[in-house]
Amino acid sequence: MVDITTELSGLKLDNPVIPASGTFGYGQEFSKIYDINILGSIAVKGTTKNARFGNEQPRIAECTSGMINSVGLQNPGIERVISEELPELQKIFHKPVIANISGFSVEEYVYCAEKINNVPNVGIIEINVSCPNVHGGGMAFGSDPQRVAEVTRAVKEVTRKPVYIKLTPNVTDIAEIAVSAENAGADGISLINTMLGMRIDIKTRRPVIANKMGGFSGPAIFPVALRMVYQVHKAVKIPVIGMGGISCAEDVIEMMMAGASAVQIGAANLVDPFICPKIIHDLPEVCERIGIHKLSGIIGTID
């Protein structure tokens, strides 16, 4: 019997598999096609203070082994997320969830974190300082170590829940940013958000995406994500949630060996809605095949 349980800041997870923010909505659609309670946790769609429509169409582009999105944080705003979406999710998912927060100012992050702090089914607050699809927010914070520290410190002051900082890969030195978050009091690091990418339609001679650029995700970015998880795990003592192109149980194990205590599955949910149950089903089998009896024992074991 392989033990695939893991832990994030005292939160026990039945397994390390967590659907990533923005690829799982608030769980309702997926709950109609499988028992979502098999998941380790769920990172819900990113929330901002006010409701947002997001960017213009088209927002999606095909890439080799991946995709670009420029949704631009479409969400109903923090009040409705707290009054409707999270209570509805609690009815169908009986474990703590990860609430993802985005913002355009330190005040906005603080506003949302303070509100989320009182929601019982939120186990971890994930601070998205890495969205590539909005101007003046997200990634603008995540690429500056001082700004990351400032947001982290401010959010930590208003919540008792563990705070994880979700980092952008669009930086020169990811470890420096992670250390800055840790020193400011972060309880953990989530990485990576999408990579800034672009496609051009050669017939119309215009970018495929209305917003010109967008976030590149999918299996193509897995090696980059793995490298960055490895670098960050080496640089900090707090837990790391690894994500970026994970598509199978083998990828999960690889990501955990690099230093992830748990993983998030993003783009893969969109092209195969049954991918999370498949990975959870396959994990013990793959562990057994390569002689792993306790999955959490392999976290960060690569020198």
Place this chain on the structure above:
Amino acid sequence: MREIKFEVAENKKIARDIYRMTLIGDTSDITAPGQFVNIKLPYQYLRRPVSVCDYADGELTLIYKTVGAGTKFMSELSKGSNLLALTGLGNGYDIADAKNPVIIGGGVGVPPLYGLAKKLLEHNIKPSVILGFNSIEDCFYGNEFKALGFDVKIATMDGSYGTKGLVTDFIESCEYAYVCGPVPMLKAVYEKVQDGQFSFEARMACGFGVCMGCSIRTKNGFKRICADGPVLKYSEILWENS
């Protein structure tokens, strides 16, 4: 929504860049004309959403246009090949609303209207059908609609078949229209009819309502083309997205 493994029974070119594919497999999740399936193809990361042209117990007909590598691959699939598709996606047309309707389709927007026409016929509703294409080489399914007993009018942009002009040239007074086609056509038809249902197209990632990749603004708030559509009611449509 389920993922179904289909077998290709027929895959035939029926007009310029237009193919009809008949598939054998479980269609029980498809509940209304105007819904779509999302097809997994090798070497393509995202699935390809294709509207359902017709469906029966164990048989699915799709008509698609080759526009890129994914649909080109589809067009080369031979009889007996397997295809994985998520089925039963989208809302489809609501036939309960029909009162003396007209069916209006343009180009590759015509296929879902064929399934709709058959469904309306089952309920003893026999709308007139207006189809528009660019040129004679692009025309398809006029005869299939006629074979069902419908009065069919065809317009081509260059006049090489039917009447020269646009589908809107045939509309004098129309209480209710079922429409599918390119956005400029949808908008032009919208201006000339009193009510109806309009099917929209969008670039999608998931196709089942979680990624927000295909959201548009409507009079009733933000809607996902894939999950809240692709068919929108006349009364909720805003054109500021296009």
